[in-house]
Amino acid sequence: MLLGQKRYSSVAVALHWAIAVLILTQIASGLYMADLPNSSSVKFDLYQLHKSFGLSILGLTLIRLGWRLAHKPPALPSFMPGWQKLIARLTHWAFYALMLITPLAGLAIVSVSPLNVTTLWFGLFEVPDFPFFNGVADRAAAAETFVEVHEYLAFSILFLFVLHVGAALKHGFVNRDGVLRSMAPRVVALIGVALIFGALGLAAFSYLQKSGVVERDSAVPIDVALPDTTPADAAAVKPAAPPVTASAPLNNDSVAPEVVVTAEPLPQAALEPEPSPTQTMVSVAPPPVWTVDYPASTLRFIGEEGGAQFEGQFSEFTAQIVFDPGNLGASSIRVGVNPASAGSGNPFRDDTMKDRAWFDVKKYEGAQFTSNTIRKTGANAYEVDGTLTIKDFSHDITLAFTLDIDGDRAHAAGGVDLVRTDYGLGMGASWLESEKVALAVRVEFEINAVRAD
Numbered sequence: 001m002l003l004g005q006k007r008y009s010s011v012a013v014a015l016h017w018a019i020a021v022l023i024l025t026q027i028a029s030g031l032y033m034a035d036l037p038n039s040s041s042v043k044f045d046l047y048q049l050h051k052s053f054g055l056s057i058l059g060l061t062l063i064r065l066g067w068r069l070a071h072k073p074p075a076l077p078s079f080m081p082g083w084q085k086l087i088a089r090l091t092h093w094a095f096y097a098l099m100l101i102t103p104l105a106g107l108a109i110v111s112v113s114p115l116n117v118t119t120l121w122f123g124l125f126e127v128p129d130f131p132f133f134n135g136v137a138d139r140a141a142a143a144e145t146f147v148e149v150h151e152y153l154a155f156s157i158l159f160l161f162v163l164h165v166g167a168a169l170k171h172g173f174v175n176r177d178g179v180l181r182s183m184a185p186r187v188v189a190l191i192g193v194a195l196i197f198g199a200l201g202l203a204a205f206s207y208l209q210k211s212g213v214v215e216r217d218s219a220v221p222i223d224v225a226l227p228d229t230t231p232a233d234a235a236a237v238k239p240a241a242p243p244v245t246a247s248a249p250l251n252n253d254s255v256a257p258e259v260v261v262t263a264e265p266l267p268q269a270a271l272e273p274e275p276s277p278t279q280t281m282v283s284v285a286p287p288p289v290w291t292v293d294y295p296a297s298t299l300r301f302i303g304e305e306g307g308a309q310f311e312g313q314f315s316e317f318t319a320q321i322v323f324d325p326g327n328l329g330a331s332s333i334r335v336g337v338n339p340a341s342a343g344s345g346n347p348f349r350d351d352t353m354k355d356r357a358w359f360d361v362k363k364y365e366g367a368q369f370t371s372n373t374i375r376k377t378g379a380n381a382y383e384v385d386g387t388l389t390i391k392d393f394s395h396d397i398t399l400a401f402t403l404d405i406d407g408d409r410a411h412a413a414g415g416v417d418l419v420r421t422d423y424g425l426g427m428g429a430s431w432l433e434s435e436k437v438a439l440a441v442r443v444e445f446e447i448n449a450v451r452a453d
């Protein structure tokens with residue numbers, strides 16, 4: 001019997017059930033993901049989804065709290081003893097407090113964590129970190145503390161949940177006082193719940209698509225737009241294009257061979273020295289342009305993490321090669337690399353590489369190498385001095401390579417040893433410990449190219 005008990009409004013009912021389901025899922029997913037090994041291919045994405053759903057719970061709780069303050073809830077049955085009413089009220093307000101503090105503690109973990117992973121709500125927009133942790137000396141220890149706090153808070157929600165469900169069932173099946181029915185969902189509230197889950201489901205799906213967990217269009221064409229120009233007509237190209245325009249979405253499987261490389265043609269005019277009047281008179285032929293066969297070429301990196309070696313590839317790069325072994329003075333090499341295309345077979349590591357502490361791909365477009373001088377060091381061995389620029393760091397490096405030319409086909413292979421911190425890579429406090437990720441990184445390339453006449 002209902003004993004004059006009014007119902008909660010449909011908005012309150014919809015928010016109550018949607019948040020209840022989200023919180024239970026959140027606790028289960030949180031416990032599951034935290035136990036996964038770092039090598040797990042789903043760990044990174046589960047963390048991103050956990051953060052996004054957790055922030056959604058925070059947003060929905062704020063709306064619910066606003067609604068609660070503006071709308072008086074139905075009164076508790078008048079025959080309920082005072083102490084029971086007090087416990088009921090305390091439980092409800094403790095719920096509100098935990099539903100606000102638990103996600104905030106989660107945000108505190110990621111704000112203070114030395115991993116520096118940006119929080120993007122379902123990959124759609126950035127949620128800023130708390131600004132007040134900048135001065136924290138031992139960020140790893142602080143993050144650990146917040147993880148524990150976050151976990152205790154989540155278990156406190158679970159504890160209240162058990163109390164709450166027990167009380168609700170007693171109202172519904174022992175007292176039969178209508179309290180349980182006052183929160184029972186009817187059609188309008190069910191539509192509200194469906195809308196909330198529909199919106200969050202769409203956002204989660206769009207995240208999974210972007211991150212490559214859900215395949216987009218698998219038939220991605222190979223589209224290598226490289227300069228198909230002779231040196232003469234290339235001179236008409238305006239020198240303005242950036243070295244790399246990565247069009248592929250954020251994809252954890254970027255080692256796969258089907259990769260879009262839509263590099264804007266680099267201005268050949270900029271690569272070739274202006275012919276001097278004397279050169280024109282003695283008609284020294286300019287070095288030929290070599291068109292890279294990208295599917296048959298690789299740009300690899302080899303590093304060490306936790307004492308174990310790992311390897312990866314940049315699947316998107318362009319190389320503009322103007323080269324004549326007999327005219328090294330006029331030869332030049334220019335390479336553009338899209339660091340967001342790095343794939344090492346470990347999605348957690350690959351996504352971390354895109355972050356601020358590493359390549360910061362949201363701020364910096366790409367890495368570039370531009371040759372200064374090329375010299376012969378053996379029968380088919382060469383060295384090229386040039387400048388490598390990654391983010392705001394430029395350093396002169398020397399690449400050693402071998403070159404075999406067979407008719408109009410060329411094969412070059414070589415590499416260079418770099419120190420990652422010279423280029424501001426892995427600058428968060430914990431990444432600087434070289435035993436975690438070694439400072440030395442080897443970059444190796446193998447290029448197959450065809451002479452363009």
Ligand code: HEM
Nearest residue numbers: 026027030031034051054055057102103106107147151154
């Ligand atoms: C009501 C909302 C939330 C609930 C109920 C919840 C619950 C949980 C639970 C149960 C765990 C597992 C704890 C462990 O065993 O270590 C966890 C982990 C975690 N949560 Fe939440 N969470 C919520 C919101 C958030 C939010 C909003 C964020 C960040 C924006 C977040 C970030 C994290 C992180 C980073 C971990 C992993 C900690 C680790 O590395 O062990 N959580 N969460």
